[in-house]
Amino acid sequence: MLEYLSEEQLDNIEVTSGDLKDYDALRQVTKDVDVVFHLASLISIPYSYLHPRENVETNIMGTFNVLMAAKDCGVRKIVHTSTSEVYGTAQYVPIDESHPLQGQSPYSASKIGADKLAESFHLSFELPVATIRPFNTFGPRQSLRAVIPTIISQALTKDEIFLGSLEPTRDYTYVKDLVEGFIKIGKSPKSVGQVINVGSNFEISIGDLAQKIISLIGRDVEIKQDPSRLRPKNSEVERLWCDNTKAGELLNWTPTKSLDKGLTETINWIASNRDLYKPEIYNR
Secondary structure (H helix, E strand, O other), rough: HHHHHHHHHHHHOOOOOOOOOOHHHHHHHOOOOOOEEOOOOOOHHHHHHOOOOHHHHHHHHHHHHHHHHHHHHOOOOOEEEEHHHHHOOOOOOOOOOOOOOOOOHHHHHHHHHHHHHHHHHHHHOOOOOOEEEEEEEEEOOOOOHHHHHHHHHHHHHOOOOOOOOOOOOOOOOEEHHHHHHHHHHOOOOHHHHOEEEOOOOEEEHHHHHHHHHHHHHOOOOEEOOOOOHHHHHOOOOOOOOOHHHHHHHHHOOOOOOOHHHHHHHHHHHHHOOOOHHOOOOOOO
């Protein structure tokens, strides 16, 4: 998104290398900061099957360090990033913020732990925390760990695309709409102490999504299932569909980009930057 920033804004960005597990490093960069947007985590679900301990250490202890640094440095607001994966397979739809939490993968369990730490710091220490819970996000520059660039990069260059399970449904939000959600939550005093879903309030299966992308690209491509991409049976989240009512009522936030328009922009960007993608590799 850097091309949307002015030269002056770019000059004001400071990049610091560090580790979420290093409290001293986090405290150093949190000094004299008004608002912290905490998005750092290990996000790959397949990776969490292979390295569950690393997920716990990074996502839970890392979040603990962020919260402690924010508390010790007296920040005015911290926006903690959750994920729709914490809901697991929907017990009812659309999913509102009162839906039960289910740890169906080590990743989702680690994020539930991080969410509850954020909640505890607000209730115990009056830390001004707001939790944003995005559903599936997509747009230009997204890595091949996500399904939409995986589908697009294969469909642009191959006659066959390989995916895992085609039946699960997801709720997709274009990245610019999500950024607007972050900004509104960061600015609004009404968001403190709240968990707020950000999603489109529309579900689509992975199989139908792949067909839509193939149609938008305009090539004759066959969809095949790759067993190595399947999640363990009881770990697969079968259905996610966001109820974004709270975001609308509390923040006056609503998505502005339709799935088709967002996919078209994403396809065009990936098509112009094919050298950044290796569709023959399964990125865990």
